[in-house]
Amino acid sequence: GQQLNQSPQSMFIQEGEDVSMNCTSSSIFNTWLWYKQDPGEGPVLLIALYKAGELTSNGRLTAQFGITRKDSFLNISASIPSDVGIYFCAGQLSAGGTSYGKLTFGQGTILTVHP
Amino acid sequence: NAGVTQTPKFQVLKTGQSMTLQCAQDMNHNSMYWYRQDPGMGLRLIYYSASEGTTDKGEVPNGYNVSRLNKREFSLRLESAAPSQTSVYFCASSEEDGGYQPQHFGDGTRLSIL
Numbered sequence: 001g002q003q004l005n006q007s008p009q010s011m012f013i014q015e016g017e018d019v020s021m022n023c024t025s026s027s028i029f030n031t032w033l034w035y036k037q038d039p040g041e042g043p044v045l046l047i048a049l050y051k052a053g054e055l056t057s058n059g060r061l062t063a064q065f066g067i068t069r070k071d072s073f074l075n076i077s078a079s080i081p082s083d084v085g086i087y088f089c090a091g092q093l094s095a096g097g098t099s100y101g102k103l104t105f106g107q108g109t110i111l112t113v114h115p
Numbered sequence: 116n117a118g119v120t121q122t123p124k125f126q127v128l129k130t131g132q133s134m135t136l137q138c139a140q141d142m143n144h145n146s147m148y149w150y151r152q153d154p155g156m157g158l159r160l161i162y163y164s165a166s167e168g169t170t171d172k173g174e175v176p177n178g179y180n181v182s183r184l185n186k187r188e189f190s191l192r193l194e195s196a197a198p199s200q201t202s203v204y205f206c207a208s209s210e211e212d213g214g215y216q217p218q219h220f221g222d223g224t225r226l227s228i229l
Contacts, residue, residue: 004157033217042119042205042220043158088157102173103148103218105157 006106019076028069029091119221138206147189151202
């Protein structure tokens, strides 16, 4: 099946630093999603990308949908302690009509922010 | 503002026992999903329901069954639990099947099989 490689697996940074993580795929996707998971909770959607080349921001978060449709990155600027958590990328290939848009997840990036 | 509600939050079973995980959403979404999350493997799709009355297998369906009881509820059943099914299970829902609508997740059920 489709594979998503997410890197890095973990990051330890100081408060105020910028963070960058990315996902690459062996197959193309029509939609890229970035989720954050806090301990004991389910993933929460951060950013959704719908077009190749699209660059979207949500506060201190910026994500891009790669031109080849096989990759995406997420940047977090000026990190703060509450940014701690696991970040997941997910790709969705929607075939339209009644076809199912299967969501494939990356392995996750564990982010630790030291005050 | 409940969104997706999963019950129970924690459960410990013995090998061979059966159990049903419950999921309900109040967003009037058509599609619902069950995932399992294991360390270092992200989330993997077990089963999904594109609309009320339909269910289909995902990536890892073996050992599980599902029921889409109505538009709001989608349950996951383990008929004979095995230690390999120890995991965190997430239910999710989305506006429509096959479209570009992101999935919204519950807070998970943490299941241990001894």
